Amino acid sequence: MHTIQKYIGLSVVAGLLLFSCNPLELDQIDDPNNPSVGSVSENASRSQIQFLVTGLESRHRGYVENVSRAWNTFGREIWYLNGSDPRFQTDWLGQAGRVPDRIYFGFGTTGGGSWANPYQAIRQAETLVSATLNTTVLSTEEQAAIVGFARMIQGYQFMIPANFVYENGIRIDVEDPLNPGPYVPYEDAIRHAQSLLLEADQLLASAGSGDFPLTLTSGFADFTSLDRIREINNAILARTDIYLEDWQGVLDALDNSFMDMDGDLQAGPAHPYTGAPDLFNPLFYVRDAAINTIVVVHPSVLADATPGDARVAAKFFEREEPVIVTTDATPLVGTHQDNRWPTNTTPIPFIRNEELILLKAEAHAQLGQTDLAVEAINVIRNAAEIGDYTGATDLESLIDEILYQRRYSLWAEPWGHRWIDARRYDRLDEINTSFDQGTVFRQFPHPQSEVNWDIYAED
Structure with a gap:
């Protein structure tokens, strides 16, 4: 795979972004800022x-900027208005008949948050696994803990390209970057992610119940023990199971996760951003700044909100002056911007208790366990200060309600929940395009660089 080949030589250095080191303490290498894979492959x-x-951890967050802006645009949760490059509007919104192709704007190897970056994280994890299993400085339990952590991240990351290209399939056999395996269908890709998470759970369980043997960043501040990391792993597994429509599997995973019906809805692990020499939060914008490049709330989200919804007041900041960008279809007017990030170093959660409670509601609804589904829905509704659910309790009505609550609870999170939700329930046609006169895409083709790899590999 071209994208994997390009980055394998760099896969061991991302930690230098967050940690400084004395190169004299390492094996002798040609460049202390770019150590080779060979330098860590043995002992x-x-x-x-x-x-x-x-x-x-650094690679794990590589998808955030691109996926947050693009996938949430596809699902019409946001517009990413860009005054200097209209393609962020015209192409991403599918205006004037534009459709995704292999050189689609924003998804090449230079902007590969939806494709290349997840595979970089997957390869980084594989390098970690190899180094961990081929050294004598770690105990068997420590090895199990570290490999389990790596498998957890791989399970999470494989779901990103899988949901991006969907029915076009992804490669899951990438152990040899010069000879990757064939594309597999969406369900097989998600099952592969599921298998990695199940392996991670077994490894983490076998590692004991103490703290993780190495230092994790502040994103895991509340999850430093092995038991707590297992809870994260099971939370991710529940998301995987929902895509597979394994409803009982969702509930089983949630039982072993950090889900807490009475707990803080914001609780969960996060991607940290600490500023130079590290990165800043890529989703932060100064409130009311006089700019024309910014993420704004899609007008349909504002129009469809329940009166008095506390999530609207908390997440959406009304600007004094709207941001207006002209396109070849219609002017786009952004009256509200994202209000979730107080500073440019605020961490970005990658899975939260609120999502887990909504997964529980959906699984119970699908299993016909109406009372339990409504109980979970009411946790979310009461937190949003809109009162208990009083609607019909047939399956279709419950799913309508759950998807609606997911739309506001998980608004614009770095996953594109609404786009994926609408697709898995065959409701893409319900996404409102009247404000931009565009198209809602179902999936994307493989990037041209991926196709080129197959062509050149045959020569």
Whole structure:
């Protein structure tokens, strides 16, 4: 795979973004800022393993900017208005008959948050696994903990390209970047992610119940023990199971996750952003700044909101002056911007208790367990200050309600929930395009670089 080949040599250095080191403490290498894979493949030091773990956390967040802006545009949760490059509007919104192609704007190897970046994280994790299993400085339990952590991240990351290209399929056999395996269908790809998460759970369980043996960033501040990391793993597994329509599997995973019906809805692990020399939060925009490049709330989200919904007041900031960008279809007017990020170093959660409670509601509804579904729905509704659910309790009505609550509870999170939700329930035609006169895409083709790889590999 071209994208994997390009990045394998860099896969061990991302940790240097967040940690400084004395190069004299490492194996001798040609460039201390770009150590080779070979330098950690045999008898890596504990500090080298630490760099790989931190590097994996850094790679783990590589998708955030692109997926948050693009997928949430597809689902009409936001518009990413860009005054200097109209393609963020015309192409991403499918205006004037534009459709995705292999050189579709924003998804090449330079902007590959939906394709290349997840595979970078997957390869980083594989390098960590190899280094961990081929060193004598770690105990068997420590090895199990670190490999389990790596498999958890891989399970999460495989779901990103799978949901991006959907029925076109992805490669899951990428152990050899010069000889990747064939594309597999969407369901097989998600089952592969599921299998990695199940493996992670077994490994983390076998590692004992103490703290994770190495240092994790502040994004895991409340999840430093192995038991707590297992809870994250099971939360991700529940998301995977929902895509597979394994409703009982969802509930089983949630029982072993950090879901808490009485707990903080914001609780969960996050991607940290600490500022230079690290990165800043890529979704932060100064409130009311006089700019024409910004993420704004899609007008349909405002129009469809329930009166008095506390989520609207908390998440959407009404600007004094709207942002207006002209396109070749219609002017786009953004009256509200994202209000979730107080500063440019605020961490971005990648799975939260609120999502888990909504997964529980959906699984119970699908299993005909109406009372339990409504109970979970009411946790979300009461937190939003809109009162208990009083609608019909047939399956279709409950799913309508759950998808509606997901739309506001999970608004514009770095996953594109509404786009995926509408697709998995065959409701893409319900997404409102009247404000931009565009098209809602179902899926995307493989990037041209991916096709080129297959062509050149045959020569």
